[in-house]
Every structure is written in C-alpha cells, then in structure tokens.
Amino acid sequence: MTEASEDVTGLLLSRIRDVPDYPIPGVMFKDITPLLADPEAFTALTDALAALCSAQGATKIVGLEARGFILAAPVAVRAGLGFVPVRKAGKLPGATLRQAYELEYGTAEIEVHAEDLAAGDRVMVIDDVLATGGTAEASLELVRRAGAEVAGVAVLMELGFLPGRARLEPALRGAPLTALITV
Ligand SMILES: O=P(O)(O)OC[C@H]1O[C@H](OP(=O)(O)OP(=O)(O)O)[C@H](O)[C@@H]1O
Ligand SMILES: Nc1ncnc2[nH]cnc12
16 A cells, blocks of 8 residues: 555544644644544554555655654554654764754754664655655755665655645655645
8 A cells, every 4th residue: 555545544634633823823733643642543644654665665764853753653663664763953862964954933953873874775754744845855865965765755744835845856856755645
C-alpha cells in the first residue's frame, strides 16, 4: 500500500482540530493531539507511513523535532528500521551538521548527528505537517550533507493553502513527497 485508503484518510482528517490564531494571529493551527489520543487513528497512521517506507525502499527513518518524532518513532519500529532524530539546534551532544530555515511563524536551525547518516543509507523523512516546506527542505539538505540518499518525504498533512510542495520540489530531486491528507 502506498496511499492511505479513503477510510483511513477520513479517519485521520476527522481527528485533526483547527485552532485559529495559534501560535500567532493569522495562523490556522492544525492540532494532531486528538489523532494521537485515538489508538485506532494513530495505529492506522503508523501502518500507512510504515507501508510507504517499505514501498520506497527506505533503510532509515529521520523524524523532525518535535511532532515529527511522535509519528516517526513508531513508524521506524513498525518498519524495522533505525530512527534518526533531526533536532532543533543545541540539543544533540555529539558532532552535528546544522542547517538554518524559515517557518510559517519564525526562523529556526536544525541539526543531526553527523555519524547517524552515511553513504548507502536511503532516508525517509517523516513529519506531521508540511506548511511552508522550510523544515523539510532543511532536513533534506542535512541528509545529503551527511552523505545519505533521500528515499522520500512523508507527512501526515500538507497545508494546501501554503506553497510548501512547490518550495520543496527542487530539493526533492525527483524523490516522492507523500501527504496522507491535504487540507
Ligand atoms: O513546512 P514548515 O513551514 O517548515 O512547517 C512545518 C513544521 O512546523 C512544525 O514544527 P515546529 O517547528 O512548529 O515545531 P514542533 O514540532 O516542535 O511543534 C511542524 O511540526 C513541522 O515540523
Ligand atoms: N498551521 C500549522 N499547523 C500546525 N503545524 C504547523 N506547522 C507550521 N504551520 C503549522
């Protein structure tokens, strides 16, 4: 299975809560906590993402702090693959690669332990939301700077009212971007 079924899509969509003007006025925040609290929905999400990782021949899973960790860690276990955290700057103790990027509501820097990824790894990047695409774009930069190959990017939810997909397109270099749902 490479796409979520309509039943799964509907279930996931029904468990996402809209919070207007959070964290700043003008942002419609998509809150995934109701989905996480529903074991049927969380399991369906994990299974769909794990199937995608297997279908695309991933050998490692990168999760993006913080909400991406919640999704990516069970996917890595389910798919039988190693999990590599990409963290906000200053949180990883070892030698890191660092990349700056812009968010829908601010700027940030992310890091990965340089030794966690290497040539021969095929990496699936997993996150909850694709908004402006800045976080995912920076993570692909890190994956490649570490010498690894990008198997794809998979997100629970793409914000279709923002140009994240178009921004990410060049950085994908032909690798697939899969969103289980688009809102
Ligand atoms: O496509 P973008 O515009 O880059 O936005 C998407 C990112 O923004 C959110 O993370 P955030 O940095 O808010 O952190 P959190 O997961 O710690 O809440 C979300 O979890 C994605 O990682
Ligand atoms: N509107 C939004 N809702 C939830 N997470 C986000 N990350 C970036 N923009 C977001």
